[in-house]
Amino acid sequence: MGINVKWMSILAFGLGSALAGTAGALISPTYYIFPQIGGTFTLKAFVITVLGGMGSILGATLGGIIIGIAESLGAVYISSGWKDVVVFVLFLLVLLFKPAGLMGKSRM
């Protein structure tokens, strides 16, 4: 249909990276930074997307808010060492019960 697949995937990847870079710039005033900082966020970003539903803007927003609140509540009520565990367990539960995510279409 005349769509340049290679260019489009490069563009999508570039846009995604640019947004992630913006997020990084925004977080730097309130967060301590170190060379391995990306690792924790990589997995969390995927967790948020899956939770909200792949390919859904509202889903990603909702997923981000839920994960953020769950993490903070986990840190307060359980312990700060366990807060990432809360996020990952949430991720596994979503995969188990609603793999399509909160707002996404089923992809089973």
Add this chain to the structure above:
Amino acid sequence: MTMNTITSLMRTRTGASPVTTVFGLLVIAGLFLFPNFVQSPYALHIMILFFLSTIQGEAWNIIGGYTGQYSVGHAAYFGAGAYTTMILMQYRQIPPWYGMIAGIGIALVVSLIIGAICFRLRGPYFVLASIAVAEIMRLAAMNLKELTNGAEGILITDIPVFKIGDTVVTDFLTKVPFYYIGLTIALLTILATWLVQNSKLGYCFQAIREDQDAANSLGINLSIYKSSALAISAIFTSLAGSFYGVYIGFIDPPTVLALDISVQIVLICIIGGIGTIWGPVVGSLVLVPLSEALRSNLIAQAIFKAGLASEESGVGTFLKENLAHAHALIYGILVVVVILFMPDGVLGWVKKMTAAKGRG
């Protein structure tokens, strides 16, 4: 690839020719006699690391290479084996050979849970869920201080003597018993991979790798077969973990449960060649000496010996001081180069070169 090479590959895969069988037996005999001729603890240490890496690679190969499900969370099983064995040995005084079995049990349970959750889905879910489970286990090991001693790790003070009846077989004071244990487990793992490759189970795994839908339409239950591949893989990874823990004598979450370990396990296969029996062996043969040479600064010494730079000059001091620190960097660059230029791994590249030579 010509028809000829394909048939010759098939022949070596199914029934090895007498020459290869004799050669293989000679290599195995040589490996068993090795400690009689070489007493250097460092050489034995390198060989033990090589066996360990082979076990890890072969184990990952069953799920990643044959079934085509890329797990980046194998540290979970490695750590499960290591931690179970070490906790039982240090705090309950249970000998490691029973601890190994308990470790396998725990790793099996973890693998079945992951399998039940992930294998109903396709796409990147399994990769990320495997990372998530490994991270959960790492954080749990960090935080369950009463059980795992947290970030301080577990240091074993002594290993119980191995006895059959009343005769003492070994007291684990030298590296030699570890050498034989490592060699035995490595051979067992290679044998298991060979059995998997040439059994109905293995054919089902490979069918799933090639085309899930086609396999499913032929009556292969995808989630059951994927879970069993993961379980087999978990058993051997857990064995490797137990062996590592007892051999090194110290474990903490970053050395047995971190993401680096999972990536390292995947790299052994990718470098050697995915989905072949000898791929992980070749990968270990490349990676273990490479990382040791970089770590112990052998390369800087080789440069001085070759007269490329003098040890006293500015460049020499720079190399001497920084090459050992940069070993992770050089290692990473080499790995990228191998992946870019040898997409089928070193083994695939060698095969292609010999095939091209045969044609030309």
